[in-house]
Amino acid sequence: MSTPPSKPCAVCGRAITWRKKWERDWETVRYCSDKCRGRKAEARDPSLEQHILDLLAARASGATICPSEVARAVAPEDWRGLMEPVREAARRLVARGEVDIVQGGHVVDPSTAKGPIRLRRRPG
Structure with a gap:
């Protein structure tokens, strides 16, 4: 199995690279870290x-x-x-x-x- 391409974090825009632990839910991964998950995209x-x-x-x-x-x-x-x-x-x-x-x-x-x-x- 080939690894999926990286995708940008919805908050900071940094690349999220595929990890084995995300194998089942890679499609739903949107944030690169807990910090970004907590912030989400702010109104500004x-x-x-x-x-x-x-x-x-x-x-x-x-x-x-x-x-x-x-x-x-x-x-x-x-x-x-x-x-x-x-x-x-x-x-x-x-x-x-x-x-x-x-x-x-x-x-x-x-x-x-x-x-x-x-x-x-x-x-x-």
Whole structure:
């Protein structure tokens, strides 16, 4: 039996890789961890995704934005607390095929990217 392909977490967008213990219920696995299961998708998450898409739409084709730009647009006074939720929203958009996460001009795996990232609308 071949292992099923990985799928994105419904909350953080990180890749969930198949495990033997999930063999019987792989189709129902939606979260990568207990933390994500407890949080589920918060009410602000769809608006963060939309802010990312809106900022990218206002830029030239192929241009990038920093996740901090999105956080500052949503909460100018308290933007630092939104950095991880913005990165999570970006990973979900990557999973849907709408944006790419880049570092140094190269597309990177959103589940393993560390450090500063940029967001770019996916060409096509």
